[in-house]
Amino acid sequence: MKFGIVAFPGSNCDFDTFYAFHDVMNQPTFWLWHKDHSLKDVDCVVLPGGFSYGDYLRSGAIARFSPLMQEVREFAAKGGLVLGICNGFQVLLELGLLPGAMLRNKHLKFLCQFVTIRMENAKTRFTHKGRTGQVLRIPIAHFDGNYFAPPETLEEIEANGQVVFRYTDAEGRLTERANVNGSLHGIAGLTNKNGNVMGMMPHPERAAETLLGSADGRVILESLMSRF
């Protein structure tokens, strides 16, 4: 598997993400610059976290117009694998590759902490090395992670099994307190209908080695690396 890490002006998790795929998982990994018009024949495009274009206007709103994202849109339409982490998730929402939008966190605070999330669907390209119901401890770091979608969209994504992660307590229970940012249905990560595009607010690349406090994020990297 060849991975491409996208760098926008203002991305700040791009090196961590590159390191996780290239050094921790030993995968062929390439840089993709936002002005590029080619995806360098990678098998999976990863949009890392950060503050692309300063998060001006709305998180991810400007990044979606970059030349590379037009390539990513076509790549995704042909079934290519795309993972958006944090700001990358916001870009995918703005681009319309994933349904819904992000609002400011419910308590209006930037949240930078470990959270626990429950794997809701272990039959995706991004999670098949895990199991449904598994609880992962992975950090978040965002201001706008309060997932919103209109009721009919929510109903549809739930019915399709597109919700991949929900914020829960350490025992995997959905509680008001565990839903730190106020996301509807506690949604922390979801895929598109075809299952080839996933966005998630928690940072798996920051939980790829025990030295970092958790290696729970590896299950996502390992799922992507291995045959589905």
Next chain:
Amino acid sequence: MKVRILVSFKDSVLDPQGQTVKNALHTLGYGAVRDVRQGKVFEIDLAGVSRAEAETIVPEISDKVLANPIIEKFVWQIIEE
């Protein structure tokens, strides 16, 4: 021509920033404040554009860029011919 575009959350979307401003106003004793919705204002200077053209361009850029139609709505007006 100058236009002013006001982007705000749809009524169906919670606006935690507006809620916080409302709470602050209540704390200051402005009990009459029933609700606060916070938004963004854009003033755009358009060169060589007729009124009819503005009526096409402004909603287009508002929908495409300035507002996210999933959560936001917009209204606009011409503020300078």
